[in-house]
Structures are given as structure tokens and as C-alpha cells.
Amino acid sequence: MSTIYLETTKKLYKEAAEKPEIGLCCTTTPVWKLPGLDIPVIMQQMNYGCGSTVHPRDLTNNPRILYVGVGGGMELLQFAYFSRQKRGVIGVDVVDEMLAASERNFVEAEKINPWFHKEFVLLKKGNALNLLVEDSSIDCAAQNCLFNIFKKTELEQALKEMYRVLKPRGRLIMSDPICETEIPETLRNDERLRALCLSGSMPLKQYIKMITDVGFGTIEIRAKRPYRVLDPINYDTHKLIYLESVEICAIKDPMPTDGPCVFTGRSALYYGTDIFFDDGKGHVLMANQPLAVCDKTADALKALNRNDLFISESTWFYDGGGCC
Numbered sequence: 001m002s003t004i005y006l007e008t009t010k011k012l013y014k015e016a017a018e019k020p021e022i023g024l025c026c027t028t029t030p031v032w033k034l035p036g037l038d039i040p041v042i043m044q045q046m047n048y049g050c051g052s053t054v055h056p057r058d059l060t061n062n063p064r065i066l067y068v069g070v071g072g073g074m075e076l077l078q079f080a081y082f083s084r085q086k087r088g089v090i091g092v093d094v095v096d097e098m099l100a101a102s103e104r105n106f107v108e109a110e111k112i113n114p115w116f117h118k119e120f121v122l123l124k125k126g127n128a129l130n131l132l133v134e135d136s137s138i139d140c141a142a143q144n145c146l147f148n149i150f151k152k153t154e155l156e157q158a159l160k161e162m163y164r165v166l167k168p169r170g171r172l173i174m175s176d177p178i179c180e181t182e183i184p185e186t187l188r189n190d191e192r193l194r195a196l197c198l199s200g201s202m203p204l205k206q207y208i209k210m211i212t213d214v215g216f217g218t219i220e221i222r223a224k225r226p227y228r229v230l231d232p233i234n235y236d237t238h239k240l241i242y243l244e245s246v247e248i249c250a251i252k253d254p255m256p257t258d259g260p261c262v263f264t265g266r267s268a269l270y271y272g273t274d275i276f277f278d279d280g281k282g283h284v285l286m287a288n289q290p291l292a293v294c295d296k297t298a299d300a301l302k303a304l305n306r307n308d309l310f311i312s313e314s315t316w317f318y319d320g321g322g323c324c
């Protein structure tokens with residue numbers, strides 16, 4: 001990993017650990033409100049993510065959770081809310097001051113959440129590019145607004161590391177900015193802007209390809225929201241650059257022989273005269289009932305060119321169920 005990247009990141013997040021920088025990453029996702037969960041104000045001020053990686057449906061059966069890039073610890077507290085076991089959540093960060101800040105914040109959290117013990121979280125110094133975590137030992141791994149800081153080769157390495165530590169069928173849950181507009185090289189190479197999660201993002205399709213290239217067989221796009229704009233007055237760009245944030249869950253399912261299943265919120269509806277339509281490949285559509293389908297199946301059904309099938313566009317909101 002380039003030393004400039006690390007120096008810039010360490011400096012920026014040391015400052016953000018010592019004095020909360022409200023809006024550093026700017027999330028538009030409301031903070032989880034759950035019965036008995038009280039998030040200390042300091043943690044909310046240090047919310048440096050761009051979405052949420054905490055989804056109750058990922059967290060059944062006492063999962064072992066790994067969270068990389070801890071920030072103020074808010075999402076670790078939310079994960080601990082579901083796991084409630086000693087060292088059930090492992091938090092890794094490369095910046096000492098950030099680890100110390102989240103440790104302090106957990107003491108505050110303990111005071112206002114009777115169910116919470118700071119031993120539920122194990123904080124470790126470490127690097128996303130070389131996780132000191134055993135192979136196939138984690139049920140749920142998460143990162144929020146960290147991977148977009150990396151350049152392509154670092155991102156490949158970080159994804160490989162997450163894949164390595166996950167158990168078969170384990171889940172990598174991520175929230176990151178994406179950008180469908182070309183980001184000028186001057187901005188892309190600006191280490192500070194990258195560290196601020198502003199100039200390192202890539203188009204969603206390219207991001208998905210990088211994730212599936214390391215082996216994840218199933219991808220869920222769970223949310224897509226407006227994030228930021230980089231405008232010609234404030235940034236070194238001639239055109240307005242629009243950034244969005246996405247929530248992605250990558251599942252360590254075996255890779256299907258015909259390629260990964262990527263769910264982007266598409267559905268298929270059959271409106272013919274029969275009770276159902278069966279494509280002979282495991283997809284049965286009951287008359288006028290939507291079936292959530294992955295993009296591969298959506299495209300295959302569309303290619304049948306039938307006048308009794310409707311295939312919806314991506315909603316970028318997929319919350320389970322359906323084909324594959």
C-alpha cells in the first residue's frame with residue numbers, strides 16, 4: 001500500500017477521532033432506532049459512513065461479526081445489539097486514535113444501554129489489506145465508506161481479504177459511494193479527497209464486477225441514494241460530478257456456472273391465461289404476482305420475447321426472496 005495513502009488517511013482520521021467532524025462522510029440514512037438502543041451523541045457526531053451495513057436479517061444464529069474501519073463505533077454498537085456476546089463483534093482499524101475514540105465511546109454507550117457491555121466488542125489494530133483474522137471464521141463482515149478510499153489494486157486486495165475470512169455462505173455488507181461520471185485523474189489522485197470519500201468511487205457495474213471477480217456468487221443491491229456533488233466552483237472539475245451511495249451485500253455462495261446472481265431490485269410478472277408460467281429453469285411465475293429476479297434471469301426472461309411477461313427495471317432496492 002502506498003505510504004502517501006496511509007499517511008494522508010492516518011492524519012485525516014486521527015483528527016476526525018480527536019475532534020468529531022460532523023458531516024465528514026455525510027450519511028443520509030437515518031440512524032437505527034431500535035427498542036432499548038440508545039446511541040451516544042458523540043457516536044452520532046462521528047458517524048463517518050454513507051449508509052447502513054446493519055440489517056437484522058443478516059444477523060440470526062449468533063453470527064461472528066467483523067467490522068473494518070471502526071470510526072466512532074456506532075455500527076459496532078448496532079451490531080452488538082443483535083449479537084450480545086463477548087467478543088461477538090471484532091472491530092479493526094489502522095488508526096490508533098480512532099480505536100481509542102471508539103473505545104471511549106463504548107464506555108459512554110455502556111452508561112446508557114443496560115444490555116451493552118464493552119466486552120461485546122473486541123477492538124484490534126489492523127489493516128483492511130492484511131486482516132489478522134483466521135480463514136473462514138466470520139459470518140458477517142462489514143465496512144462502511146472505507147473501500148472507496150482504496151485504489152484498484154488495494155481494493156482487490158481488501159475484497160480478497162474479506163472473502164478469505166468469511167465462512168462459506170458468509171456475508172460481506174458494504175456501504176460506499178459510487179459514481180457513474182468519469183472522475184478527472186487530478187481529483188482521483190488527490191489522496192486527501194480520496195480519504196474524505198469524495199474522489200475514489202467507480203461506476204456501480206465496475207464495483208460489482210470487482211466483488212464477483214474475487215468469488216462472491218450472489219450480490220444484493222439493497223439501497224442507492226444521492227450522496228454528494230463535486231462542482232466546478234469548489235473542485236478541480238469542468239463538469240458537475242454526481243456521487244451516490246450504495247448498500248451492497250455480497251454473499252460467499254458458490255459461483256454459478258453461468259455467472260453471479262446480481263439482484264438489483266428487478267421483478268418478473270406473468271400476465272397470460274394460465275395459472276402460472278414455468279421457464280423450465282426453476283423459475284415459476286404465478287399469474288400477476290411479482291417474482292424478484294436477478295439480472296441474469298431478468299435478461300433471460302426478456303430474451304424470450306413473450307407478450308405475457310413483464311420484466312421491471314432495477315429499483316436498487318432488493319430485500320430478499322425470489323429466484324436463484
Ligand SMILES: C[S@@+](CC[C@H](N)C(=O)[O-])C[C@H]1O[C@@H](n2cnc3c(N)ncnc32)[C@H](O)[C@@H]1O
Pocket residue numbers: 009013025046047048049050068069070071072073075092093094095098126127128129143144145146197
Ligand atoms: C470514512 S471512515 C468510516 C468509519 C465508520 N465505518 C463509519 O461508518 O462511521 C473510514 C475508517 O476506516 C479507517 N481506515 C482507513 N484506512 C484503513 C485501513 N487500511 N484499514 C483499516 N481501517 C482503515 C479510518 O481510520 C476510519 O475509521
